[in-house]
Amino acid sequence: MKKIIDLRSDTVTKPTEAMRKAMYEAEVGDDVFGEDPTVLRLEMLAAERFGKEGALLVPTGTMGNQLALLTHTNRGEEIVVEAEAHIYFYEVGGIAALAGVQTRTIRGQRGVLDPENIRGAIRTRDIHFPRTSLICVENTHNRAGGAVVCLDEMEAIAQVAKEFGIPIHLDGARIFNAAIALGVGVKELTKDADTVMFSLSKGLGAPVGSMLVGHGEWIERARKWRKMLGGGMRQAGIIAAAGIVALEEMVDRLEEDHRLARELAVGLAEIKGIGLNLDSVQTNIVVMDIEDTGLSVSAFLARLKEEGVLAVAFGEYAVRMVTHKDVDGDDIEQALLAVKKVAGQG
Numbered sequence: 001m002k003k004i005i006d007l008r009s010d011t012v013t014k015p016t017e018a019m020r021k022a023m024y025e026a027e028v029g030d031d032v033f034g035e036d037p038t039v040l041r042l043e044m045l046a047a048e049r050f051g052k053e054g055a056l057l058v059p060t061g062t063m064g065n066q067l068a069l070l071t072h073t074n075r076g077e078e079i080v081v082e083a084e085a086h087i088y089f090y091e092v093g094g095i096a097a098l099a100g101v102q103t104r105t106i107r108g109q110r111g112v113l114d115p116e117n118i119r120g121a122i123r124t125r126d127i128h129f130p131r132t133s134l135i136c137v138e139n140t141h142n143r144a145g146g147a148v149v150c151l152d153e154m155e156a157i158a159q160v161a162k163e164f165g166i167p168i169h170l171d172g173a174r175i176f177n178a179a180i181a182l183g184v185g186v187k188e189l190t191k192d193a194d195t196v197m198f199s200l201s202k203g204l205g206a207p208v209g210s211m212l213v214g215h216g217e218w219i220e221r222a223r224k225w226r227k228m229l230g231g232g233m234r235q236a237g238i239i240a241a242a243g244i245v246a247l248e249e250m251v252d253r254l255e256e257d258h259r260l261a262r263e264l265a266v267g268l269a270e271i272k273g274i275g276l277n278l279d280s281v282q283t284n285i286v287v288m289d290i291e292d293t294g295l296s297v298s299a300f301l302a303r304l305k306e307e308g309v310l311a312v313a314f315g316e317y318a319v320r321m322v323t324h325k326d327v328d329g330d331d332i333e334q335a336l337l338a339v340k341k342v343a344g345q346g
């Protein structure tokens, strides 16, 4: 049977042998009692890696982001967030339904907020106004096609945040992709963020889990919110064991995903009917415009699937492909042939 080449997301990655072995052998306890040594070790590792005091294992990135909102803000306040940020765009309205805050959305340049626009969005003191209580940054930015927020941009945003005394939450689901692409350590890249969420279950290949890092007392408050949302997991060391392998063994290889994404993008850009700006491909995400193929996105994806390649819709004429550890150079070649065929040139 032909292998299905799954480029829908880096979340489709399966745990490695080393992860499965670590999970099998993990020492566990009841983490709600704070007694799971493997969870404690992962949390220590994560905090250390990011140069923060504390860390919290959460089942998903979405829960991590929502906990950040719940812990940083009070109901009726306002947060400043990029117009297509995951926390706003893809989290089922949790901002409103769970945290009860309203959003001041700003359109970024390739997902990056202009510090002056942030300044303009921050509420002044006025009896009519809600208080601005959080600035959210996303790195890499998913909807912007895996775009990277560089150190200078982060520092400029932080300067405004500091001026107004407003904390920054960084949605860093793919922060290691950003760090690798920039050649900067994550500690340096996230030093201006008060709190960071990052995923173990995307490019790093763990089956389940994300982490929230921040200062110690803040993490303890987030832990309490996690319990309220039903995220107090018992022998979670089984999951944490894979997370430890993810952090220790799977970060450096992200470079390979970026190399493959570039290869994919270069090939796609040569196919007639496919629109793609090569400069937009900075990490492991490739977004292409398929309008000139004359197909709808759903027809394009259905035809592609018949050729054994999976991708996702990313707008009216946009299709997203993501590279990850479970695809290789041959798969990318196959995927390119499939797109060529679907676009009518195969």
Ligand SMILES: *Cc1c(COP(=O)(O)O)cnc(C)c1O
Pocket (backbone or CB within 6 Å): 059, 060, 061, 062, 063, 065, 086, 087, 138, 140, 141, 142, 171, 172, 173, 174, 199, 201, 210
């Ligand atoms: C995937 C993702 C999340 C959510 O993570 P889940 O584990 O799927 O809930 C949050 N933010 C960004 C930028 C993401 O790409």
